[in-house]
Amino acid sequence: MNFPSKLIEDAVNAFASLPGIGKKTALRLTLNLLKREEHEVNAFLSSLQKMKANVGYCKSCNNISDAQECEICTNKQRNHQLICIVADFRDVIAVESTNQFRGVYHVLGGLISPMDGIGPNDLNLENLVDRITKNEATEILLALATTVEGDTTNFYIYRKLKDVNIKISTIARGMAVGEDIEYTDEVTLGRSIINRVPFENTFSSK
Amino acid sequence: MLELYLEKISLLYFKNYFSTEVNFSNQVNIIFGNNGEGKTNMLDAIHYLCLTKSFLNFSDVQNIHPDSNSFLIKGVFNKNEITNEIVCSVEKEQKKVIKKNKKNYEKFAEHIGQFPLVVISPLDFFLINEGSDYRRRFLDGMLSQLNSNYLENLVQYNKVLAQRNSLLKTKQNLNSIEGLLDVYDFQLGQLGNKILEERVKFLEEFINLCNQIYLVLSGNKEIIALEYQGSFASDQLETELVNSRNKDLQIGYTTIGPHKDDLKFLLNNMPIKKFASQGQQKSFLISLKLAQYSIFKNHLNIKPILLLDDFHDKLDASRVGRLIDLLNPQDFGQIFITDTDEKKLIHHFEGKSRDFKLFNLENSTVNEVSFKTLT
Ligand SMILES: [Zn+2]
Numbered sequence: 001m002n003f004p005s006k007l008i009e010d011a012v013n014a015f016a017s018l019p020g021i022g023k024k025t026a027l028r029l030t031l032n033l034l035k036r037e038e039h040e041v042n043a044f045l046s047s048l049q050k051m052k053a054n055v056g057y058c059k060s061c062n063n064i065s066d067a068q069e070c071e072i073c074t075n076k077q078r079n080h081q082l083i084c085i086v087a088d089f090r091d092v093i094a095v096e097s098t099n100q101f102r103g104v105y106h107v108l109g110g111l112i113s114p115m116d117g118i119g120p121n122d123l124n125l126e127n128l129v130d131r132i133t134k135n136e137a138t139e140i141l142l143a144l145a146t147t148v149e150g151d152t153t154n155f156y157i158y159r160k161l162k163d164v165n166i167k168i169s170t171i172a173r174g175m176a177v178g179e180d181i182e183y184t185d186e187v188t189l190g191r192s193i194i195n196r197v198p199f200e201n202t203f204s205s206k
Numbered sequence: 207m208l209e210l211y212l213e214k215i216s217l218l219y220f221k222n223y224f225s226t227e228v229n230f231s232n233q234v235n236i237i238f239g240n241n242g243e244g245k246t247n248m249l250d251a252i253h254y255l256c257l258t259k260s261f262l263n264f265s266d267v268q269n270i271h272p273d274s275n276s277f278l279i280k281g282v283f284n285k286n287e288i289t290n291e292i293v294c295s296v297e298k299e300q301k302k303v304i305k306k307n308k309k310n311y312e313k314f315a316e317h318i319g320q321f322p323l324v325v326i327s328p329l330d331f332f333l334i335n336e337g338s339d340y341r342r343r344f345l346d347g348m349l350s351q352l353n354s355n356y357l358e359n360l361v362q363y364n365k366v367l368a369q370r371n372s373l374l375k376t377k378q379n380l381n382s383i384e385g386l387l388d389v390y391d392f393q394l395g396q397l398g399n400k401i402l403e404e405r406v407k408f409l410e411e412f413i414n415l416c417n418q419i420y421l422v423l424s425g426n427k428e429i430i431a432l433e434y435q436g437s438f439a440s441d442q443l444e445t446e447l448v449n450s451r452n453k454d455l456q457i458g459y460t461t462i463g464p465h466k467d468d469l470k471f472l473l474n475n476m477p478i479k480k481f482a483s484q485g486q487q488k489s490f491l492i493s494l495k496l497a498q499y500s501i502f503k504n505h506l507n508i509k510p511i512l513l514l515d516d517f518h519d520k521l522d523a524s525r526v527g528r529l530i531d532l533l534n535p536q537d538f539g540q541i542f543i544t545d546t547d548e549k550k551l552i553h554h555f556e557g558k559s560r561d562f563k564l565f566n567l568e569n570s571t572v573n574e575v576s577f578k579t580l581t
Contacts, residue, residue, distance in 0.1 A: 114372035
């Protein structure tokens, strides 16, 4: 693609560096911004800058949060004794959109995968036991992807908690979260949260 | 028993073929021509239609005619009086497409097993001469076509194994990775024990059949055996993996498990690779493949398609005669045979009451020839 302006070319390349954006789409977005009022473009840019500078992680659950503690963790109406373990914040959005879960979350920030250089120490697992004690939690709900990495992480957490007196459950098998999130409809995911099963049952019968 | 045969094939830019359409006999099809004319490629095209890939270890792109960017294979199968059109198309830098009755498959695994097929070819010698992975792939391939659960366990096992090996390669000290190894060894143990159990169960039936067939082919002279060489005791994989951690960590990969097991081939109690003649080896390999045929037939309730590439390869006249007798129409469905010498081959079929068609392959064109013009 040849551009009459180096400035436009730079902007196009910036857009094209985003996932899923090809050169053609990048050009369309660039030309759209070019046509807009200057203050509109400034507002657009400052929203991105503010997002990058200020978004942080909740100190309790590791979910993405504007404040030190996220809105779910500070909500007194929610059941803090039920903790749902998810891989990343997209899974929080998916589970929240089912309206079937009133507990709190614990966001791992990934799944165990030595092939991708991710070991247990790279995940938010250190403070899980402390959090269980602090919340006086009675149940852990494992909601990880049904991949080998999800299975491994499930088993790792299960073993880590074997001396902790707590019920460990998992969403019904065959239910996809994580990687498969966009193929999962809210009703099915919601149903599998209601029909969650004790984790031991998912492998002893295998 | 369900009937299965390929009525018709059309090839477009596949290997040396520009554009070809052939109507087959539902019994025996003999394709002859000089070497290099593409007899085997015709069989490979049939293999594509049944199992979505080449049996000649060619990549899909390598099978495209040099004048084209894509190839297309279309086949019309008759399965129990129902017509199925299968299309396989490959285009450079595109994903391969397989369609059944105009509908795309999302997963090729769904296609495999619907049109079962067995190949006998000179490449079978790899099973004797090459490393253990060829023998495992043969065994796993048969089990996967019969049992989708087995395939699923095997895929899972290999994924967990790859993760365990990655962890071992980081060469961290054992204490720091023990917690994670506990999980991997548990997961591999569960899956690996089941894989071994299925293999052993399958081999019992398989070995029996191999022996029966070999006895016929060799004229009741010799006894063969297949021994499973396991790297761990049954139901003990988890414990044994835990015990081999130190060693595995030193070497940097997992040294025991179904991925390390092997099959030992014996003739009169001696290793076939060293102590058997090429004719005996070929008869042994044919026995493996015909036993595979027999198991597929019994378990899937369908007579698979049989491909026999380079029929006279390493076989003397008496063994060829006994093989032809084995391939009788009561036990076998549609058969495709290639050979360089049509006279020698037709001689075997003369007087046997079965339908067959002859095809001459010359300058990349296939012509049906009548039996009379040759005798
Ligand atoms: Zn939080």
